[in-house]
Amino acid sequence: xxxxxxxxxxLTAALSTGGDLAEIFVENTTKxxxxxxxxxxxxxxxxxxxxxxxxxxxxxxxxxxFTNNTSRESxxxxxxxxxxxxxxxxxxxxxxxxxxxxxxxxxxKFADKVITPPxxxxxxxxxxQLRIASDAAYAFDPLVTQTSNTYSHVAQNMxxxxxxxxxxxxxxxxTRIFIETVASEGNEKQTGYFAPGAKGGFEFIxxxxxxxxxxxxxxxxxxxxxxxxxxGGRMPVIIDNGFGGVLFHEACAHSLEATxxxxxxxxxxxKIGELIAAxxxxxxxxxxxxxxxxxxxxxxxxxxxxxxxxxxxxxLKSYLVDYLNGLKMGVPSTGSGRRQNxxxxxxxxxxxxxxxxxxxKTEEIIGDTEYGLYAAKMGGxxxxxxSGQFNFAVLEGYMIRNGKIAEPVRGATLIGKGNxxxxxxxxxxxxxxxxxxxxxxxxxxxxxxxxxxMIRIKELTVGGRK
Amino acid sequence: MTFEAFKEEVFAQAKAKGFSDYELxxxxxxxxxxxxxxxxISEYKNSSTEGVGFRGTYEGKMGYAYSENMxxxxxxxxxxxxxxxxxxxxxxxxxxxxxxxxxxxEVNNYNPALNDIDAAQKIQWAxxxxxxxxxxxxxxxxxxxxxxxxxxxxxxxxNSHGLHLSKKMNFATAYVIVRAxxxxxxxxxxxxxxxxDFKDFDYKAVGQKAVDKAISYxxxxxIPTGEYPIIFNDETARDVFGVFSSIFMxxxxxxxxxxxxxxxxxxxxxxxxxxxxxxxVTDLNLFSSPFDAEGVATQNxxxxxxxxxxxxxxxxxxxxxxxxxSTGNASKVGYGGAIETSCTNFYLVPGKKSYDELVTGLEKxxxxxxxxxxxxxxxxxxxxxxxxxDGFLVEGGKIIKPVEQITIAGNFYEMxxxxxxxxxxxxxxxxxxxxxxxxxxxxxxxL
Numbered sequence: 001x002x003x004x005x006x007x008x009x010x011l012t013a014a015l016s017t018g019g020d021l022a023e024i025f026v027e028n029t030t031k032x033x034x035x036x037x038x039x040x041x042x043x044x045x046x047x048x049x050x051x052x053x054x055x056x057x058x059x060x061x062x063x064x065x066f067t068n069n070t071s072r073e074s075x076x077x078x079x080x081x082x083x084x085x086x087x088x089x090x091x092x093x094x095x096x097x098x099x100x101x102x103x104x105x106x107x108x109k110f111a112d113k114v115i116t117p118p119x120x121x122x123x124x125x126x127x128x129q130l131r132i133a134s135d136a137a138y139a140f141d142p143l144v145t146q147t148s149n150t151y152s153h154v155a156q157n158m159x160x161x162x163x164x165x166x167x168x169x170x171x172x173x174x175t176r177i178f179i180e181t182v183a184s185e186g187n188e189k190q191t192g193y194f195a196p197g198a199k200g201g202f203e204f205i206x207x208x209x210x211x212x213x214x215x216x217x218x219x220x221x222x223x224x225x226x227x228x229x230x231x232g233g234r235m236p237v238i239i240d241n242g243f244g245g246v247l248f249h250e251a252c253a254h255s256l257e258a259t260x261x262x263x264x265x266x267x268x269x270x271k272i273g274e275l276i277a278a279x280x281x282x283x284x285x286x287x288x289x290x291x292x293x294x295x296x297x298x299x300x301x302x303x304x305x306x307x308x309x310x311x312x313x314x315x316l317k318s319y320l321v322d323y324l325n326g327l328k329m330g331v332p333s334t335g336s337g338r339r340q341n342x343x344x345x346x347x348x349x350x351x352x353x354x355x356x357x358x359x360x361k362t363e364e365i366i367g368d369t370e371y372g373l374y375a376a377k378m379g380g381x382x383x384x385x386x387s388g389q390f391n392f393a394v395l396e397g398y399m400i401r402n403g404k405i406a407e408p409v410r411g412a413t414l415i416g417k418g419n420x421x422x423x424x425x426x427x428x429x430x431x432x433x434x435x436x437x438x439x440x441x442x443x444x445x446x447x448x449x450x451x452x453x454m455i456r457i458k459e460l461t462v463g464g465r466k
Numbered sequence: 467m468t469f470e471a472f473k474e475e476v477f478a479q480a481k482a483k484g485f486s487d488y489e490l491x492x493x494x495x496x497x498x499x500x501x502x503x504x505x506x507i508s509e510y511k512n513s514s515t516e517g518v519g520f521r522g523t524y525e526g527k528m529g530y531a532y533s534e535n536m537x538x539x540x541x542x543x544x545x546x547x548x549x550x551x552x553x554x555x556x557x558x559x560x561x562x563x564x565x566x567x568x569x570x571x572e573v574n575n576y577n578p579a580l581n582d583i584d585a586a587q588k589i590q591w592a593x594x595x596x597x598x599x600x601x602x603x604x605x606x607x608x609x610x611x612x613x614x615x616x617x618x619x620x621x622x623x624x625n626s627h628g629l630h631l632s633k634k635m636n637f638a639t640a641y642v643i644v645r646a647x648x649x650x651x652x653x654x655x656x657x658x659x660x661x662x663d664f665k666d667f668d669y670k671a672v673g674q675k676a677v678d679k680a681i682s683y684x685x686x687x688x689i690p691t692g693e694y695p696i697i698f699n700d701e702t703a704r705d706v707f708g709v710f711s712s713i714f715m716x717x718x719x720x721x722x723x724x725x726x727x728x729x730x731x732x733x734x735x736x737x738x739x740x741x742x743x744x745x746x747v748t749d750l751n752l753f754s755s756p757f758d759a760e761g762v763a764t765q766n767x768x769x770x771x772x773x774x775x776x777x778x779x780x781x782x783x784x785x786x787x788x789x790x791x792s793t794g795n796a797s798k799v800g801y802g803g804a805i806e807t808s809c810t811n812f813y814l815v816p817g818k819k820s821y822d823e824l825v826t827g828l829e830k831x832x833x834x835x836x837x838x839x840x841x842x843x844x845x846x847x848x849x850x851x852x853x854x855x856d857g858f859l860v861e862g863g864k865i866i867k868p869v870e871q872i873t874i875a876g877n878f879y880e881m882x883x884x885x886x887x888x889x890x891x892x893x894x895x896x897x898x899x900x901x902x903x904x905x906x907x908x909x910x911x912x913l
Binding site for chain 1: 503504506507508509510511512513514515516517519529530531532533534535540543544547548550551552553554555556557558585586589608610645652653654688691721722723725802803804838839841842843845847848850852853854870871872873874875876879909910911912913
């Protein structure tokens with residue numbers, strides 16, 4: 001995307017006041033989005049995101065600059081200004097790096113496999129797929145009053161080079177749809193949704209049963225509209241597979257990111273080799289899974305992605321580490337340096353983060369639970385990394401009474417502390433499934449997979465209105 | 467290419483391709499921020515970005531496309547995708563380009579003196595604030611986040627009806643999150659300053675507030691589940707009203723995503739002490755502007771007056787649907803976004819009682835000072851919410867102890883009717899201004 005001489009000159013200018021490492025990240029990304037509301041397309045956008053981010057690392061600090069003017073003049077000016085900032089921030093003058101190694105760079109070149117590029121099928125074919133889901137939702141139940149269905153396709157061509165000899169390119173193509181249904185009764189409204197996504201093109205949409213997605217989202221909404229409010233208080237909570245993994249993602253895995261660990265802001269600091277979870281818990285972060293939503297061939301610092309075991313039989317095995325935080329912690333990158341786009345400096349982030357399947361049967365877990373909450377489908381949530389305190393919405397919830405799934409309940413939230421919950425998981429089923437999400441943190445919103453089998457938490461605070 | 471040159475080329479090609487009318491929206495932003503961690507600069511950001519958003523009418527429908535690359539080669543795909551997008555639009559309500567107003571309000575939203583503060587001074591402030599908060603109290607272990615930033619943005623709108631407008635604005639922010647630790651327990655305290663003149667910035671005052679918050683939250687406990695009268699301080703009141711401000715956008719009600727529609731105008735939807743205004747031209751806050759994202763002049767209006775719904779917020783499309791005029795509330799998420807609706811400076815008109823008087827008057831109840839799960843815990847269609855909350859237990863008008871690990875749940879539409887008192891301490895952060903409020907009828911889940 002940029003010629004080698006320009007890359008060399010910009011990196012050289014960036015290091016002219018003594019930085020340790022200079023890095024260029026460039027992207028040219030096209031984004032396509034179609035939104036259908038109540039069965040009618042009412043919004044369609046397309047655009048090009050284009051720009052360059054320059055990072056200079058000195059010691060364990062960094063200067064970051066970005067622009068979408070990539071002319072030689074603009075980039076050299078940016079590099080020189082940033083180098084001045086490095087000088088201003090330095091406690092003592094570092095030694096100048098006279099040689100930067102671009103020549104012995106291993107050139108890594110990757111690209112996602114796309115079978116059917118969306119421009120081949122055209123926007124109208126995509127609209128028809130959305131309509132199938134909307135029609136199915138309306139046909140499911142007269143209580144369905146609104147549908148909202150969105151298609152999103154992102155093709156990011158990126159390139160990263162640094163003064164340590166990294167030179168890597170990737171072409172990342174992702175497709176996702178949102179199927180959302182609202183049911184109404186009187187003044188009350190409830191929502192059900194699915195948002196499957198993958199790396200790839202239109203073939204992913206073709207692999208889905210759009211009418212089933214429409215029906216299932218309508219089923220959640222219509223079940224919840226008839227439901228009474230959830231009771232509040234402490235009780236056993238069973239979280240089912242798939243997007244239920246968002247609890248582990250938010251409440252635990254964020255605290256394993258070097259962003260939190262390197263500055264001592266994580267409850268899991270210094271706990272490698274220690275028991276941090278119940279022994280039935282095994283968890284990984286794996287960015288290498290082909291075609292999976294959160295996968296990356298290389299991270300945004302040019303390090304190839306890999307499978308990182310986070311927790312093995314309850315014992316903490318690894319953090320998720322990017323280059324800069326790795327310097328602070330004295331450990332190498334785990335291929336976890338990610339960013340939303342050129343506007344963000346990369347930091348340690350997740351890819352596909354899963355609790356692995358256990359041996360329990362789902363019907364046994366429910367059967368062994370006298371009273372509690374069954375969260376069939378989780379909504380979103382957030383966590384305070386310092387305290388580990390989290391909160392989540394339950395999208396589709398039911399009470400468990402006498403070992404059976406009983407009446408549906410709505411408006412439930414789950415709150416607790418991540419380290420407590422990990423220890424309180426007492427059952428792990430064998431029905432693993434993944435779910436897709438967008439994860440927001442200091443380097444922006446990135447696609448990640450969550451995933452888990454059904455798990456039971458001995459006791460958790462449920463927020464409800466009853 | 468420059469915006470003007472790019473615009474000429476786009477307009478020429480758009481006409482040739484058969485667009486009946488067309489518009490280019492340009493925005494540019496220069497940003498600076500410095501973040502200090504443990505006495506050292508941990509992040510220093512400098513940016514300069516720009517982009518254009520195209521929209522145009524093709525065979526009676528509006529088509530959109532945008533580009534951050536203002537290279538001549540991007541014009542063809544830009545226009546072809548705009549045509550493709552126009553072709554699939556099925557919404558029968560036509561979006562039209564605006565021809566312009568005779569007069570635009572004069573607003574003050576740019577302070578050239580902000581540019582006189584150099585990077586070294588901003589770094590100095592960030593370093594000083596970081597040191598100040600950590601020296602204030604031995605229980606403060608560190609500032610997790612300490613940053614000083616400035617932003618300048620420029621916007622231009624030009625269309626084939628002869629509309630040609632431009633504006634610029636700037637502002638500065640300082641933000642600190644401190645961490646207090648005691649008896650193995652950790653609590654965070656956050657404070658933000660947003661202004662247009664560093665003369666109004668006192669890093670000690672900002673730091674002090676963040677520290678006071680974190681320290682006051684230490685040794686918190688949960689409380690029994692039940693129904694408590696609740697004081698939201700200005701901060702958490704802003705959180706709640708900020709999340710639900712979208713229900714006042716007419717397009718939400720038109721599509722069934724809000725209970726509020728033009729049929730509800732004149733109805734009592736809130737307690738009689740509630741007056742909410744959206745003021746696009748005020749000097750009370752920083753986000754006033756002469757025109758909105760469609761080029762419509764901004765204005766000052768009451769949304770709720772003494773509990774009665776007076777006005778919804780409109781862009782030209784939703785206004786036409788309801789047979790009224792736009793209220794100058796069209797918005798765009800930068801050049802990439804479509805025309806939507808948002809508030810300008812949205813605020814609850816303050817009452818007479820100070821925050822302290824509200825607390826003193828509370829026999830038994832809670833003050834909520836921190837909320838989490840604002841988006842995940844919200845159903846903006848039904849108005850139901852359930853948030854994770856921290857705060858204080860009040861008995862006999864006195865703060866008894868800090869409270870944590872509770873959730874508060876209720877319904878925003880019901881809450882509007884259950885606001886018993888409105889405080890006098892109106893404060894804006896970003897686009898929302900709120901005083902503290904006293905409410906009843908919310909459910910608290912704790913022990």
